[in-house]
Amino acid sequence: MNVSLTTQELIREKMLANIDIDKVEYLVDDYSKLIELLSKTFYALFSDNKYKLTTQEQEKSIEMIADEITGFGPLRELMEDESISDIMVNGPEKIFIERYGLITLTNRRFINNTQLTDITKRLMQRVNRRIDEGRPLADARLIDGSRINAAISPITLDGTSLSIRKFSKNKRKLEDLVDMGAMSSDMANFLIISASCRVNIIISGGTGSGKTTLLNALSKYISENERVITLEDAAELNLEQPHVVRMETRLAGVENTGQITMRDLVINSLRMRPDRIIIGECRGEETFEMLQAMNTGHNGSMSTLHANTPRDAIARLESMIMMGPVNMPIFTIRRNIASAINLIVQVSRMNDGSRKIRNISEIMGMEGENIVLQDIFSFKPIKERDQQGKIQGEFINHGLLSRSSVRISAEIYNLSNELSSIFSAVEK
Structure with a gap:
């Protein structure tokens, strides 16, 4: 998405301020309906298109919010890629993956550390784990079987750290x-x-x-x-x-x-x-x-x-x-x-x-x-x-x-x- 990080941040803040995430989480497993619901909110809030977004950029902005609500934000497509075994996040700007045993830096990123930390907390809450400043370390198993380890401020100095060992559906013989x-x-x-x-x-x-x-x-x-x-x-x-x-x-x-x-x-x-x-x-x-x-x-x-x-x-x-x-x-x-x-x-x-x-x-x-x-x-x-x-x-x-x-x-x-x-x- 070619939209500036500042604009993405403003869109995110306004959308989340006008959405009760707890009330739309029931659509987590129905991505198309979630997109439909978020689209109504988006076009109501930004009907004047003051950010001069193209149609494609508007759609990507809606998907950005949907991905965050469903849990993984900019990591969603990486989680769906079965060739990737591990995802390692070192702050909002550096997302590494392991594919076929080799670790590489991706071109993905979070808008800022606030978005990364919010997504991390939401992932932990869904599996009854708590992470906050009083307890800045957490380890859990996600619903799909993937293992997740997270560390946030004040333990981490350069932004929230997230490590995901994906659960492989293909059991090796x-x-x-x-x-x-x-x-x-x-x-x-x-x-x-x-x-x-x-x-x-x-x-x-x-x-x-x-x-x-x-x-x-x-x-x-x-x-x-x-x-x-x-x-x-x-x-x-x-x-x-x-x-x-x-x-x-x-x-x-x-x-x-x-x-x-x-x-x-x-x-x-x-x-x-x-x-x-x-x-x-x-x-x-x-x-x-x-x-x-x-x-x-x-x-x-x-x-x-x-x-x-x-x-x-x-x-x-x-x-x-x-x-x-x-x-x-x-x-x-x-x-x-x-x-x-x-x-x-x-x-x-x-x-x-x-x-x-x-x-x-x-x-x-x-x-x-x-x-x-x-x-x-x-x-x-x-x-x-x-x-x-x-x-x-x-x-x-x-x-x-x-x-x-x-x-x-x-x-x-x-x-x-x-x-x-x-x-x-x-x-x-």
Whole structure:
């Protein structure tokens, strides 16, 4: 729209002053009727066309108000674009997106920080979250499943910050990840067997590396006969099995009461007769309870955490257990980790935007006071890139030790032949 920001601001102020948003919100899901209603108000207020707007500019001005009322303002088309996975707003003038793993600056913007903050508050109000100067940070799950994090003044110095992780309607399968070059077919088959025969798995990686995508893909191979409980801060997992209980943490209310932490959910889930417990992300004092669950018959449990390598993931688990109420020596902590977790799957977002599984490593127990890690698969990049600038490399199959817990579990679930076929070439 070629209308100046000053004119847009004046139109917005006058329109919103003459509209009771609470009374027109019922039209949020009927965009055409909302446009029709707003058009009547617009042409009544600006019948003299003192701003010298063309017909197209008038229509765009009406759409601007409609987009704000429906929730996302200038972000609406970005939210509707399924190729975009993340939207990041750094103040009113800078809107970034992530598309196919690459982050770019868009030509979109808000009129001013007031509009951005008003839209942010309205988005939070619709999901019963509060954000204001007294509570300038908020995290929520939107109605469509997208995750939103917001920060406003006085915490942010250059305008309101908004981060939206869009909910993907297309659930990726392991086969899709193979086709995308994220892993080899041998790695996918190994993970299918591991998930099917109830191996305890931690998926490790950085922000936006695809941890939850992989966790969702692995969940497909959980038996329909199992009772599964999923625990998340913001619900993203979408299991297809019939016997699933989904639970979500809750922030404290206005009076600082009613908070339900991840640790509360883990402790409660153990009383719900689960076969498996899946924790969307392990990040604090709930870690010890998660390991206890894995060690007490809830085989096949899974979680994700933020770490850069499998060894770093172990160090992170140690640190998170120390954050909890249980006081244990480091040797005991490591022994608990070694007996509870079987596999660590390391995922990374490469600098070309692609996602790769860098390592699938098995915890083989303790050697002295240290946890022993054994690589089963790894990705070895090469210097040369392809014509599109994408990273090339080789997924290496290192083989599986005879005392592997995956091998033992595969025998129990009658999957030994399938497992052996994956490693037959390297074990000859």
